[in-house]
Amino acid sequence: MKNIFIIGSGFSSISASTYLAKKGYKVTVFEKNSSIGGRARQFKRDGFTFDIGPSWYWMPDVFENYFNDFGKKVSDYYKLEKLNPAYEVYFNTLDSVKIGDSLEKICKEFDRIEPGSGVVLKTFMEKAEKHYEIAVKDMVYKPGISPLELVNKKTIVRLKYFLTNIKKEVEKYFKNEKLSQILQFPVLFLGAKPSNTPAFYNFMNHADFGLGTWHPKKGMYSVIKGMKKLAEEIGVSFKTNQNVEKIIVNRKSAIGIVVNGEKKYCDVIVSGADYHHTEGLLEKKFRSYNESYWERKIFAPSSLLFFVGLNKKIEKVSHHTLFFDVDFELHASEIYDNPKWPSKPLFYGNFPSITDPSMAPNGKEACFFLIPIAPGIVDSDKTREKYFEIIIKRLEKLTNQSIRDHVLFKKSFCVIDFEKEYNSYKGNAYGLANTLKQTAFLRPKMISKKVKNLYFTGQLTVPGPGVPPSIISGKIVSDLI
Ligand SMILES: Cc1cc2nc3c(=O)[nH]c(=O)nc-3n(C[C@H](O)[C@H](O)[C@H](O)COP(=O)(O)OP(=O)(O)OC[C@H]3O[C@@H](n4cnc5c(N)ncnc54)[C@H](O)[C@@H]3O)c2cc1C
Numbered sequence: 001m002k003n004i005f006i007i008g009s010g011f012s013s014i015s016a017s018t019y020l021a022k023k024g025y026k027v028t029v030f031e032k033n034s035s036i037g038g039r040a041r042q043f044k045r046d047g048f049t050f051d052i053g054p055s056w057y058w059m060p061d062v063f064e065n066y067f068n069d070f071g072k073k074v075s076d077y078y079k080l081e082k083l084n085p086a087y088e089v090y091f092n093t094l095d096s097v098k099i100g101d102s103l104e105k106i107c108k109e110f111d112r113i114e115p116g117s118g119v120v121l122k123t124f125m126e127k128a129e130k131h132y133e134i135a136v137k138d139m140v141y142k143p144g145i146s147p148l149e150l151v152n153k154k155t156i157v158r159l160k161y162f163l164t165n166i167k168k169e170v171e172k173y174f175k176n177e178k179l180s181q182i183l184q185f186p187v188l189f190l191g192a193k194p195s196n197t198p199a200f201y202n203f204m205n206h207a208d209f210g211l212g213t214w215h216p217k218k219g220m221y222s223v224i225k226g227m228k229k230l231a232e233e234i235g236v237s238f239k240t241n242q243n244v245e246k247i248i249v250n251r252k253s254a255i256g257i258v259v260n261g262e263k264k265y266c267d268v269i270v271s272g273a274d275y276h277h278t279e280g281l282l283e284k285k286f287r288s289y290n291e292s293y294w295e296r297k298i299f300a301p302s303s304l305l306f307f308v309g310l311n312k313k314i315e316k317v318s319h320h321t322l323f324f325d326v327d328f329e330l331h332a333s334e335i336y337d338n339p340k341w342p343s344k345p346l347f348y349g350n351f352p353s354i355t356d357p358s359m360a361p362n363g364k365e366a367c368f369f370l371i372p373i374a375p376g377i378v379d380s381d382k383t384r385e386k387y388f389e390i391i392i393k394r395l396e397k398l399t400n401q402s403i404r405d406h407v408l409f410k411k412s413f414c415v416i417d418f419e420k421e422y423n424s425y426k427g428n429a430y431g432l433a434n435t436l437k438q439t440a441f442l443r444p445k446m447i448s449k450k451v452k453n454l455y456f457t458g459q460l461t462v463p464g465p466g467v468p469p470s471i472i473s474g475k476i477v478s479d480l481i
Pocket residue numbers: 007008009010011012013030031032033036037038039040052053054055056057058242243244245272273274277303305370421422423429430431457458459460464465466467468470
């Protein structure tokens with residue numbers, strides 16, 4: 001039986017491990033941290049539970065298809081709840097828009113904000129749904145080896161949507177700034193500015209309004225636990241506290257790793273760790289990409305995160321709440337064009353204990369705040385503190401309640417932690433952005449160009465950032481082996 005080593009235990013690695021074990025390989029996963037899950041790990045304190053990374057469960061079809069590939073169902077491993085509202089967006093003090101759990105409800109809300117926009121939304125969404133079908137059926141499961149993978153009758157007639165951007169496309173339909181921002185929000189998951197993301201990616205609007213926002217009971221980590229259980233059922237072995245220090249190459253072929261100072265040998269290596277870091281485990285002559293290649297790439301943002309335990313229940317916010325009460329364009333340009341700490345940050349608040357009592361003690365609230373920031377930016381305790389005060393003051397004002405005096409504890413996580421915990425290039429939070437020039441065959445390759453039997457998976461490869469794409473990435477790489 002061939003022996004495969006997988007570096008890292010994020011969504012992509014666990015996914016790859018299951019498909020490879022199903023093919024009959026002996027698979028061992030090596031994770032440097034003390035718990036598995038990568039960017040999707042969990043943090044617990046004083047009865048509060050926080051997902052450290054992903055919290056939006058979108059594209060439930062991808063998760064269902066994954067478990068179906070093993071003759072199983074999502075419900076065999078974790079419980080899902082469709083959120084209503086899916087999320088809420090604040091634009092000003094006590095002025096928010098709630099996105100419901102059906103297109104009908106969302107159209108009504110659009111009409112409330114701008115009469116007549118509900119009908120326009122239906123037209124917009126028909127196109128988004130069509131693009132979603134094409135993306136999921138004909139595009140995202142391709143290995144990114146050749147541009148020809150993307151050429152078919154359905155994509156050729158849609159060429160114009162690859163040549164214009166999502167911002168322009170949305171603004172063609174919606175002049176109202178609030179509605180336009182809501183419709184541009186989903187592509188932020190792809191890691192680039194809406195004005196730098198092909199209009200074809202409006203399929204994310206179908207993922208949002210069409211398929212809905214779901215919550216796995218006890219948090220996103222339930223998905224990691226479910227996938228690990230499946231992996232172990234089919235023979236995958238997981239090893240934590242295993243820092244891979246080197247990839248051993250013999251006659252241009254990967255033959256093993258040095259882990260915690262010890263040499264271990266195998267037939268094939270798959271790395272789900274950040275691509276740049278994995279290549280750093282090789283001698284320079286075996287790396288497919290040099291430093292200037294990575295310097296030129298557009299990375300997804302890093303993030304300043306806060307995990308906060310409150311001694312009371314919070315009001316006037318929803319499970320997922322976005323605070324878009326400041327200039328969207330300015331913040332975006334301070335991430336991508338002119339990288340610096342944002343003058344006026346947009347932020348996201350996740351309050352999972354509003355709908356899931358298991359996430360916080362009775363009468364208390366678990367709060368997770370995220371401010372997207374430029375990767376590689378200088379991170380210090382003082383700056384973190386400054387931004388905590390900014391967002392808490394804004395939250396208090398926008399929702400007209402006191403928060404600061406109810407904080408039991410807070411923990412922050414930022415660029416330095418992304419680098420230290422995940423070996424992330426410049427502390428990026430979710431990989432390489434999906435711009436036109438960094439899509440599909442233009443992303444870093446899954447098969448090493450220089451070393452035989454060495455493969456890459458995860459959010460820096462195809463199809464890109466996010467939990468569903470990472471799960472798909474694990475399947476794609478396993479098909480190449
Ligand atoms: C704050 C944040 C919020 C997000 N929100 C969402 C969301 O709401 N919805 C969504 O779909 N996606 C979201 N994402 C993106 C999503 O979490 C990621 O795209 C996905 O989890 C990446 O999985 P991965 O397998 O590619 O990489 P990772 O999860 O990073 O896994 C890589 C693993 O490799 C390990 N590793 C690195 N170096 C070594 C080494 N030398 N030896 C051994 N192990 C090593 C790391 O410790 C890590 O466990 C978010 C990400 C972040 C950070």
